[in-house]
Amino acid sequence: MKRIAEQEAHAGLAMGDHDDRARADFAFTLRNRVTSTWMPGTRRIFDVRAADAFAARRGRRPQSPAEIRAAMDADPWYRFYLAARRASQEAIWEAVLPPAERLGRVAMPAAPRGSLRLDPSVEAPAYVGAIDIHCMPGGYLADRGDGDTGAGAVYDRGVYLYMSGLMGGLNDAVGQLAARFLKQRLPGFVPRRILDMGCGVGHATLPWATAFPKAEVVGIDVGAAMLRHAHVRAESLGIAAHFVQANAEHTPFPDGHFDVVTSSIFLHETSSRGLPAILAESRRLLTAGGVMLHVDQPRFDPDDPWATFLQENETHYNNEPFWRRYRNLDLEAEARAQGFARVELATLAADVVRQSQNNAADDPRARDRGFLALLAFGDG
Numbered sequence: 001m002k003r004i005a006e007q008e009a010h011a012g013l014a015m016g017d018h019d020d021r022a023r024a025d026f027a028f029t030l031r032n033r034v035t036s037t038w039m040p041g042t043r044r045i046f047d048v049r050a051a052d053a054f055a056a057r058r059g060r061r062p063q064s065p066a067e068i069r070a071a072m073d074a075d076p077w078y079r080f081y082l083a084a085r086r087a088s089q090e091a092i093w094e095a096v097l098p099p100a101e102r103l104g105r106v107a108m109p110a111a112p113r114g115s116l117r118l119d120p121s122v123e124a125p126a127y128v129g130a131i132d133i134h135c136m137p138g139g140y141l142a143d144r145g146d147g148d149t150g151a152g153a154v155y156d157r158g159v160y161l162y163m164s165g166l167m168g169g170l171n172d173a174v175g176q177l178a179a180r181f182l183k184q185r186l187p188g189f190v191p192r193r194i195l196d197m198g199c200g201v202g203h204a205t206l207p208w209a210t211a212f213p214k215a216e217v218v219g220i221d222v223g224a225a226m227l228r229h230a231h232v233r234a235e236s237l238g239i240a241a242h243f244v245q246a247n248a249e250h251t252p253f254p255d256g257h258f259d260v261v262t263s264s265i266f267l268h269e270t271s272s273r274g275l276p277a278i279l280a281e282s283r284r285l286l287t288a289g290g291v292m293l294h295v296d297q298p299r300f301d302p303d304d305p306w307a308t309f310l311q312e313n314e315t316h317y318n319n320e321p322f323w324r325r326y327r328n329l330d331l332e333a334e335a336r337a338q339g340f341a342r343v344e345l346a347t348l349a350a351d352v353v354r355q356s357q358n359n360a361a362d363d364p365r366a367r368d369r370g371f372l373a374l375l376a377f378g379d380g
Contacts, residue, residue: 007160008169011236012106012229014153016099023095028161031088035164038081042072043306050075065309069316072309086135086317089162093137096157105147106232113240116231119252122245124222127271127322134162135319140200140223152201152229159203167203170237174264174371175204177348178295179211181373182260185346186291191215191259195285197248197278197294198266202230204295206239208262215259220246249277251285256378258285262293265371268326275326279338286378292340295348298372300327331374340376348373 007013015021046068054071055061062071072078108116124141132139136158142151159171167173175196182189191212196205199219209217219241221227227243234241246252248263261282267275282292300308311327314320335343349370 006169007157007165007171010233012103012149012153012156012232014096014100014103014157016102020095020099023091024157024161027088027091027095028164030084030091031161032164034081034085034088038084039310042078042081042310045075045077046072046306050078063305065305065312068305068309069312082313082317085313089135089318092158092161093135093154096154096161097137100150100153100157103149103153105144106149106228107147108228108231109235112231112235113238114231114234115242116227117243118224118227118245120224122222122247125247125249125271125274127269127274128222131319131321133269133319134158140221140226143223143225147228148225149229149232151223151225152227152233155226156201156203156229156233170206171203172207174295175207176211177371178204178262178264178293178373179207181346181348182291182293183211185375189291191290193258194218194260194262195220195251195253195258197261197263197282198269199230199243199263200226202234202241202243204262204264205230205241205243206234206237208260209234209239209241216242218242218244218258220244220248220251222247249274249281251281253285255284256287256290259287259290260293261285261290262295264295265297267294267296267374268323269320270326271322272325275329276334276338279335279340283339283376283378288378290378292335292374292376292378294374295371296374297323297327298347298370299329299331331372335374335376341379342377344375346373346375347371 050071051061053074054067062068129141136154138151140151140155144150156171193216194208194212196208196217196219199205199221202219205217205219219230222245224245227245230243267278270278286292300311312324315324332343332345347370
């Protein structure tokens, strides 16, 4: 399958040698075969075989996502599909790890435009430290000490392969979309300081710095190696951004310090206790008239149990334990419970996930048609 966009080179990108790239190409192709061909085929298995088998046992066809899962789990072809899906995920990490490990410790920029501030005393929440999200070996917190960017290098390359290049050469399409949405929603709004929570390697952080070049843009994360990679990456791309090791539930910044508090594809990886704390911290950090904009996966559609069943595979088989609960949340109510009076939801569909010709309509990425934005305003 042809990529939508080649991954753009920068310092710290673990592309590796010819053999590494061949393994990455295999993982890329297998992932696409699973998601673009075999995943749509699961619906045919349900329609022609699994639903009838369920009805023979229960006296009616499955109706809820849980009943659909019970019907499908009993089917041998579907079990093969699940095994292939998991194998494709692990193939990505197996392709990315060797070049990332060989990359070793990367020298920090000598004359940076931005900055990096690490704090070893920061305690990562259990929902980050206890789980290898997406089955990423070592998780987001793997760190071998000074100069290590390994976790960031693994994540940066892995996300590109996982998303089949759909997020662009810099994996930054969501950040671009969020910044563009805010400019359109609030024309004339010129933030002085912008905070990107759970920034990882800065995929979504740097588009904010590009969209608002006069603003001070800060990205926070609990993973030191992720932030080192983010810093090296930003400097290599010639973009000034500041990265700080901090927990989004209680940051080191003073009240009312930021005009924008944002995140991208972050909230669904937080716990039922963590998410409200992050929203409360977002409100504390906002200036009067400031904007909170968290962009993430859309809600489950209660009228489409099949799509919900497919999406719940991330919780069941890909180490996304909070995914299902998050996608059933009333985010507006959660924000109001933390003191926000003006709250809106928007669907950021536009062109963020550009579908390849091989992505069938039954692919959940095609069905969602974008991302959900939780927009709220600071007092004043």
